[in-house]
Amino acid sequence: MTRPIILGIVGDSAAGKTTLTRGIAQVLGPENVTIICTDDYHRYDRKQRAEIGITALHPDCNYLDIMQQHLSQLRTGQPILKPVYSHKTGSFEPPIYIKPNKFVIVEGLLGYSTRGARDSYDVKVYLAPPEPLRAKWKVKRDTQKRGYSEEQVLDELTKREPDSEQFIRPQRQWSDIVVSFYPPSDDMDESNGHLNVRLILRPTIPHPDFTQIIYSGDGANLTSAIRLGLDRDMGKPVDVLEVDGHATLEQVNKLEHIICSDMPYLRNICDRESNPELGKVAGTTGETLQSYPLALTQLLITYHMLRATQNHQLGETQVVEQLVKI
Numbered sequence: 462m463t464r465p466i467i468l469g470i471v472g473d474s475a476a477g478k479t480t481l482t483r484g485i486a487q488v489l490g491p492e493n494v495t496i497i498c499t500d501d502y503h504r505y506d507r508k509q510r511a512e513i514g515i516t517a518l519h520p521d522c523n524y525l526d527i528m529q530q531h532l533s534q535l536r537t538g539q540p541i542l543k544p545v546y547s548h549k550t551g552s553f554e555p556p557i558y559i560k561p562n563k564f565v566i567v568e569g570l571l572g573y574s575t576r577g578a579r580d581s582y583d584v585k586v587y588l589a590p591p592e593p594l595r596a597k598w599k600v601k602r603d604t605q606k607r608g609y610s611e612e613q614v615l616d617e618l619t620k621r622e623p624d625s626e627q628f629i630r631p632q633r634q635w636s637d638i639v640v641s642f643y644p645p646s647d648d649m650d651e652s653n654g655h656l657n658v659r660l661i662l663r664p665t666i667p668h669p670d671f672t673q674i675i676y677s678g679d680g681a682n683l684t685s686a687i688r689l690g691l692d693r694d695m696g697k698p699v700d701v702l703e704v705d706g707h708a709t710l711e712q713v714n715k716l717e718h719i720i721c722s723d724m725p726y727l728r729n730i731c732d733r734e735s736n737p738e739l740g741k742v743a744g745t746t747g748e749t750l751q752s753y754p755l756a757l758t759q760l761l762i763t764y765h766m767l768r769a770t771q772n773h774q775l776g777e778t779q780v781v782e783q784l785v786k787i
């Protein structure tokens with residue numbers, strides 16, 4: 462029996478989880494995707510958190526056991542009755558019935574904090590923008606969308622820092638891909654369309670073979686707008702792929718070709734003329750974001766979702782073949 466393929470997107474508040482989730486859902490086809498935001502599993506509403514003096518980042522502030530139960534149910538294709546937390550009002554609303562589609566994207570603060578939850582994902586992504594950029598994004602989003610003043614957001618960020626350090630950032634170690642959008646060093650005051658991306662690729666899942674870009678004759682790898690290298694992340698060896706916001710269409714096309722060539726469904730998506738939406742996505746404050754680094758990130762993650770689908774289907778076929786033999 463087929464089951465949904467589950468993608469995790471974890472990171473601190475305003476790290477860009479919802480924005481990336483929307484972009485990937487667009488590529489996979491919104492009708493094929495169920496999106497779960499784990500903020501809905503908060504144990505206390507905004508007023509209660511303030512009274513108790515606990516932040517939303519603390520595991521005790523969330524029903525992680527129920528979140529984990531729901532993840533297991535979704536993984537086997539079963540429906541869930543999901544709680545609903547409204548960021549508009551800071552309180553809970555009636556739960557909703559959710560039946561998973563072909564793909565499920567689970568995005569939130571503490572998605573990898575328990576072993577059981579981690580075991581539920583097929584692909585795990587962690588978002589890690591530089592802290593000053595995240596703070597800037599959080600101030601803008603929370604003042605425009607969640608009814609906070611700038612002062613309140615900055616105060617909240619300070620209060621949350623110990624929990625960010627203790628509970629959120631360590632989850633990076635469990636991810637297959639760490640995504641960091643960052644402003645070019647000579648332009649800290651970034652303009653949204655021109656952020657670079659640094660993709661840390663762990664060998665926990667097989668990535669497309671990007672080594673060909675080093676030998677593609679684009680000039681020295683270090684000075685190119687697209688760079689591939691080896692590094693360590695949290696003590697473990699990783700590949701690092703960096704794409705600058707000012708990379709040309711020709712340079713980006715080469716990378717996209719590597720990602721798309723062995724995935725038939727992706728080939729149609731990679732064709733920019735028939736898919737002008739690639740790399741374009743609505744941020745949570747209503748602005749339209751479009752960038753090649755974002756497009757590549759969306760494509761790479763989609764590639765892994767489709768690969769996981771293929772692997773799962775192959776596994777199912779093998780099980781059926783074994784049963785037929787018996």
Ligand SMILES: Nc1ncnc2c1ncn2[C@@H]1O[C@H](COP(=O)(O)OP(=O)(O)OP(=O)(O)O)[C@@H](O)[C@H]1O
Nearest residue numbers: 474475476477478479480598602642653744745746
């Ligand atoms: N790749 C990006 N490029 C430019 N701006 C971005 C990007 N990702 C996010 N942002 C900006 O950051 C804001 C916050 O992002 P988003 O709402 O996606 O974060 P989040 O991780 O889902 O936050 P939370 O967990 O608090 O709900 C967006 O409204 C957008 O303005």
Ligand SMILES: O=C(CO)[C@H](O)[C@H](O)COP(=O)(O)O
Nearest residue numbers: 474500507517547548551607
């Ligand atoms: O860290 C967050 C993730 O979105 C939020 O601040 C948390 O979910 C609480 O929401 P709100 O601030 O709207 O009460």
